[in-house]
Amino acid sequence: MTETGTKAIGIRPRQFHETSGLEDWRVVGEGACAYFRTGSFTSSVRFLQAISELPGLEADHPDVDVRGEGVLVRLITVSGDYYGLTERHLELARRISEVARGWGIVADPSAVQTVQVTVDALNVPEVVAFWRALLGYQDRAGSPEDLVDALRRGVPFYFQRMDEPRPQRNRVHVDVWVPYDQAEARIAAALAAGGRLVSDADAPDNWVLADPEGNEVCVGVAGPPVRPRS
Structure with missing residues (x-):
């Protein structure tokens, strides 16, 4: 995204996290979020x-x-x-x-997250068309594999292309x-609750876990700041 008129330059999550004064905020997939504990609806x-x-x-x-316990604020630009x-x-x-x-x-950075549904598909355009019509969602700008709620309330859907059918493995999982x-x-708590680690090959950006019956979930983070070497 280039600067033209009123448009602003797009930035990556890591740049956001490494900017001073933004300690209340976390980038969690769908924009930068902060949760402020107010204590009452008023x-x-x-x-x-x-x-x-x-x-x-x-x-x-x-x-x-806006809720009685606090306010969640999300910053994201959505355009064509x-x-x-x-x-x-x-x-x-x-x-x-x-x-x-x-x-x-007081802000509570631990209270924010984004949940995404990921669907594995052999023919992504055909499957996307079905879910777009069913959910009333729209295409995400720049990504034909993503559907997002135009009202920015429902969870996003991501469609991941498969090379061949996997009939004995779940084809829908949660991110x-x-x-x-x-x-x-969060991962330690999930493992203690009976889950198992499927893969940490992409850690510290992404982990794959499974519940006690093998249903998979990906746990991801967006652009953590670079830790200085000791």
């Missing part, structure tokens, strides 16, 4: 009102989920030619965190994107 609404008064929201307004983070989100995230601190509201600093604990 406080949540007031916090949302304060966010709405920040300048520059017309270009990249956040997606906000781009789906992801932009440089504008860096400053917007910083300002939202400043509002939270001014109100004495869970968690904060980079929560992955090890």
